[in-house]
Amino acid sequence: MSRFTLNRRDLLKASSLAGGGLLLQMTLPTSVLAAEERALVRSKELNVYVEINPDGQITIYSSIPEMGQGIKTALPMVIAEEMGARWEDVKVLEAPLDQKKYGLQGAGGSTSIPRNFDTMRRMGASAREMLIGAAALLMEVEREDLEARESQVFHTSGESRTFGQLAALAAEQPVPDPEYLTYKDPRAYTIIGTTVSSVDNLVISTGQSKFGIDVDVPGMQYASYTRCPRVGGKAVSFNASDIKALPGVTDAFILQPDDRAGKAAMVFLEGMAVLRGGVAIIGEDTWSVLDAKRQLQVEWDYSDASEDSWTQMMADAKRIAAAGGGEVLLGEDGDDGVDAALADASHQSLEAFYQFPYVAHVCMEPMNCTADFRKGSNGEADTLEIWLGSQFPGQVKEIAQNMLGVAPQNVKVHALRMGGGFGRRAIHDFATEAMAISHHADVPVKLTWTRTDDIHNDFFRVGGFQNMRAAVSADGKLAAWDQHYIGFKYPDRFTVGSGLRGNELPFVAMDNARVSQTMMDLATPCGAWRAPGSNTNAFVEQSFIHELAELAGRDHVEFLLEIMGSPRWVKPGDVNALNTGRAADVIKLAASKSGWGRQMPAGKGLGLAFYFCHAAHVAEVAEVTVNADRTFSVDKVTVAVDVGPIINRSGAISQVQGSIVDGLSTMALQIITMEGGVIEQDNFHEYEVMRIAATPEIDVHFIESDNPSTGLGEPALPPLAPAVTNAIYAATGERIRSMPLSDEGFKLV
Amino acid sequence: MSQFKLTVNGQSHEVDVNPNMPLLWVLRDKLKLTGTKYGCGIAQCGACTVHVDGAPVRACVLPVSAVAGAVTTIEGLAADGELHALQAAWIEHDVPQCGYCQAGQIMSAAALLAAKAEPSDADIDTALAGNYCRCGTYVRIRKAVHSAAIAYNAAKSAKGA
Numbered sequence: 001m002s003r004f005t006l007n008r009r010d011l012l013k014a015s016s017l018a019g020g021g022l023l024l025q026m027t028l029p030t031s032v033l034a035a036e037e038r039a040l041v042r043s044k045e046l047n048v049y050v051e052i053n054p055d056g057q058i059t060i061y062s063s064i065p066e067m068g069q070g071i072k073t074a075l076p077m078v079i080a081e082e083m084g085a086r087w088e089d090v091k092v093l094e095a096p097l098d099q100k101k102y103g104l105q106g107a108g109g110s111t112s113i114p115r116n117f118d119t120m121r122r123m124g125a126s127a128r129e130m131l132i133g134a135a136a137l138l139m140e141v142e143r144e145d146l147e148a149r150e151s152q153v154f155h156t157s158g159e160s161r162t163f164g165q166l167a168a169l170a171a172e173q174p175v176p177d178p179e180y181l182t183y184k185d186p187r188a189y190t191i192i193g194t195t196v197s198s199v200d201n202l203v204i205s206t207g208q209s210k211f212g213i214d215v216d217v218p219g220m221q222y223a224s225y226t227r228c229p230r231v232g233g234k235a236v237s238f239n240a241s242d243i244k245a246l247p248g249v250t251d252a253f254i255l256q257p258d259d260r261a262g263k264a265a266m267v268f269l270e271g272m273a274v275l276r277g278g279v280a281i282i283g284e285d286t287w288s289v290l291d292a293k294r295q296l297q298v299e300w301d302y303s304d305a306s307e308d309s310w311t312q313m314m315a316d317a318k319r320i321a322a323a324g325g326g327e328v329l330l331g332e333d334g335d336d337g338v339d340a341a342l343a344d345a346s347h348q349s350l351e352a353f354y355q356f357p358y359v360a361h362v363c364m365e366p367m368n369c370t371a372d373f374r375k376g377s378n379g380e381a382d383t384l385e386i387w388l389g390s391q392f393p394g395q396v397k398e399i400a401q402n403m404l405g406v407a408p409q410n411v412k413v414h415a416l417r418m419g420g421g422f423g424r425r426a427i428h429d430f431a432t433e434a435m436a437i438s439h440h441a442d443v444p445v446k447l448t449w450t451r452t453d454d455i456h457n458d459f460f461r462v463g464g465f466q467n468m469r470a471a472v473s474a475d476g477k478l479a480a481w482d483q484h485y486i487g488f489k490y491p492d493r494f495t496v497g498s499g500l501r502g503n504e505l506p507f508v509a510m511d512n513a514r515v516s517q518t519m520m521d522l523a524t525p526c527g528a529w530r531a532p533g534s535n536t537n538a539f540v541e542q543s544f545i546h547e548l549a550e551l552a553g554r555d556h557v558e559f560l561l562e563i564m565g566s567p568r569w570v571k572p573g574d575v576n577a578l579n580t581g582r583a584a585d586v587i588k589l590a591a592s593k594s595g596w597g598r599q600m601p602a603g604k605g606l607g608l609a610f611y612f613c614h615a616a617h618v619a620e621v622a623e624v625t626v627n628a629d630r631t632f633s634v635d636k637v638t639v640a641v642d643v644g645p646i647i648n649r650s651g652a653i654s655q656v657q658g659s660i661v662d663g664l665s666t667m668a669l670q671i672i673t674m675e676g677g678v679i680e681q682d683n684f685h686e687y688e689v690m691r692i693a694a695t696p697e698i699d700v701h702f703i704e705s706d707n708p709s710t711g712l713g714e715p716a717l718p719p720l721a722p723a724v725t726n727a728i729y730a731a732t733g734e735r736i737r738s739m740p741l742s743d744e745g746f747k748l749v
Numbered sequence: 750m751s752q753f754k755l756t757v758n759g760q761s762h763e764v765d766v767n768p769n770m771p772l773l774w775v776l777r778d779k780l781k782l783t784g785t786k787y788g789c790g791i792a793q794c795g796a797c798t799v800h801v802d803g804a805p806v807r808a809c810v811l812p813v814s815a816v817a818g819a820v821t822t823i824e825g826l827a828a829d830g831e832l833h834a835l836q837a838a839w840i841e842h843d844v845p846q847c848g849y850c851q852a853g854q855i856m857s858a859a860a861l862l863a864a865k866a867e868p869s870d871a872d873i874d875t876a877l878a879g880n881y882c883r884c885g886t887y888v889r890i891r892k893a894v895h896s897a898a899i900a901y902n903a904a905k906s907a908k909g910a
Contacts, residue, residue, distance in 0.1 A: 201844070366787065661887060662884075
């Protein structure tokens with residue numbers, strides 16, 4: 001048990017002592033948890049997000065899963081702002097999974113802010129009007145003469161009541177009609193736009209935060225699971241008597257593949273969360289079942305197993321690129337302006353083949369799940385209680401129904417903080433395993449994946465290739481663009497992240513463009529990986545545009561702005577469509593803040609890239625040093641972002657910093673390869689993550705346009721790779737068309 | 750199975766486990782101290798960093814039979830009801846994102862501060878080289894360690910005075 005517990009208010013009291021730049025040690029009070037829990041029972045609910053205690057503590061529920069994106073802090077800030085609460089009085093708790101009450105409780109696609117901002121505002125405003133209504137009754141004054149601020153309602157006379165004093169009566173006020181709610185003028189904001197430390201930082205920093213892997217359920221057994229090393233295979237037999245005889249092991253058994261769980265209402269999850277065939281071991285502690293796992297000898301049936309080979313994929317892609325063609329998505333095949341411009345003798349043309357690898361998510365918390373399946377006796381229904389970190393915990397109910405036939409009302413899901421998501425925890429294959437093991441063994445089990453399980457059984461960022469052709473005219477203008485995407489699909493469905501999104505520059509902004517694709521068959525599981533599609537398309541397109549600027553002898557910024565053309569919204573009113581004016585603004589800002597155009601010393605270079613995705617316009621300039629031995633460092637990255645008004649400045653900068661580090665780590669170091677269907681990287685010694693020493697200085701600038709606030713978990717990542725390779729070109733004259741850089745002979749230091 | 754006596758965060762414990770069981774799993778599964786995290790099992794990521802007699806070790810590869818000294822985990826870092834300067838700095842600088850690696854980061858940094866009063870960026874890079882952060886909080890980790898060093902030294906000299 002933890003020795004102490006602090007709540008936010010104690011922390012903030014302590015923090016306020018720490019002003020003046022000198023940080024004083026904070027004094028911890030004795031446990032207040034029990035008192036808090038008692039107080040909650042008495043608290044008054046104004047709506048499903050807001051409760052107020054008579055002592056003035058305001059509880060705001062966060063309904064969106066937290067994986068480090070900061071949503072548990074940002075959305076409650078919006079409610080507190082509209083209520084007129086003081087942030088110091090707010091305690092944030094996770095809402096239970098109840099999508100009838102809260103709507104979709106999911107995190108993905110950088111959509112949590114745009115999807116929920118208006119609701120949060122409405123909930124805050126509604127609570128505020130109920131408090132004002134209560135104050136009008138208690139003080140016997142007109143509502144119009146009342147104002148809520150600093151967790152109090154003030155009358156024009158100066159008289160006031162605290163939210164705590166008003167809580168009981170406020171909860172009995174009629175819920176206001178949303179149509180008549182009014183909202184704060186953003187210029188009067190005191191919480192939105194400020195710098196707030198995340199609400200869980202105290203429990204995290206003291207080791208008290210509970211992740212899925214930390215769950216401890218009475219009577220539970222610990223489990224490991226070993227899947228066929230080639231996806232699609234299944235276990236025939238294993239050294240069962242040896243394994244069962246090992247100390248600490250209570251049982252071991254084979255599970256057959258089961259694709260019933262793959263049925264999913266969400267299109268991008270369809271077919272994903274299937275149970276793979278393998279061998280389960282259960283025992284008294286994690287170590288015993290992991291040690292036993294190492295001693296497993298399994299005979300596998302490979303008749304339906306993957307034969308994917310990265311070597312073969314690379315060879316096939318080069319052959320397809322050389323043959324040309326493909327399904328035309330934009331422009332015309334055959335004798336159109338693109339071919340004529342490419343063949344025009346007065347033009348300079350260029351052809352380039354780009355490649356990007358499969359990469360893994362490697363969330364720091366390996367996949368895990370605790371499941372307690374109970375067979376109903378005496379005609380009672382079966383039940384399932386389950387604990388996990390999930391980006392879409394509602395999915396778990398769907399899986400339980402499809403795979404085990406447990407009715408959704410009999411499934412209790414505990415969604416815990418995630419030790420990283422990045423798209424991986426949108427897919428619940430690990431939950432199917434824990435459910436199946438508990439179902440088979442008739443005990444609650446905690447399944448923990450090893451890091452090797454986590455890498456081998458990932459839903460990877462899909463690899464791929466693009467063959468690029470373009471021409472520039474004698475006066476240095478982009479005259480034609482021909483983009484051939486060579487990617488992957490499953491026999492029966494598309495592969496998330498493979499292909500073009502249709503939003504890409506330059507083809508959305510020019511006439512003489514053709515885009516085509518050829519998709520090869522794939523067996524290796526792939527899924528959403530932070531900014532799917534965008535994270536590789538940005539590399540190809542923004543590198544190739546730089547190549548063309550160089551071919552034309554033009555300045556990159558000037559060439560990019562010219563392609564962008566006059567300020568216009570490609571689809572007016574649609575935040576998911578490129579706005580060339582906002583694009584130009586971030587490009588100019590990043591260029592100016594980075595000192596674009598200055599003379600660089602030998603071995604140093606500046607590189608620019610822009611990308612639009614997730615409703616965000618982002619430009620980045622990387623400053624690199626490349627040494628004679630091909631070691632290189634990224635010294636600084638200047639970032640300009642337009643995602644509308646910022647809610648939590650600290651959280652927003654955090655997401656950008658994280659995206660830069662993640663983008664650099666991935667493009668410099670990471671590749672997953674497979675041969676004969678077997679994933680070849682086993683653990684971090686073969687799949688590195690960037691370490692602290694390589695971290696660049698990161699300079700973040702926001703353009704807070706009057707567009708709605710949108711999400712920032714993903715869109716700062718895609719421009720990083722091309723910004724770095726463009727900078728390396730500027731420093732060395734060497735063009736990099738394939739990631740990771742470690743395979744191109746460059747070592748990040 | 751064998752009996753082992755362990756001192757963890759100032760408390761003595763007796764555990765009856767396989768001598769090869771790494772300290773990590775003794776802490777997590779037997780003593781229910783889950784602040785120390787599993788990340789790789791091969792001492793590559795640092796999520797499991799704890800102190801043995803003040804020195805940072807990777808608990809995922811240290812067999813319980815080889816533990817020779819008093820163990821301190823993240824749960825025991827705050828002493829006498831006061832947050833360690835690093836924990837306060839982690840909050841002040843809003844370091845964590847997902848938070849999973851941060852116990853290991855803080856434990857590595859705490860060993861650095863105990864050894865070096867005013868660590869440079871290079872000292873921090875070296876001391877934390879064994880700790881992955883997949884969310885990329887490294888910029889803030891550096892800042893927080895520098896700022897904690899000031900508070901840590903001030904507290905130390907105050908106690909000494």
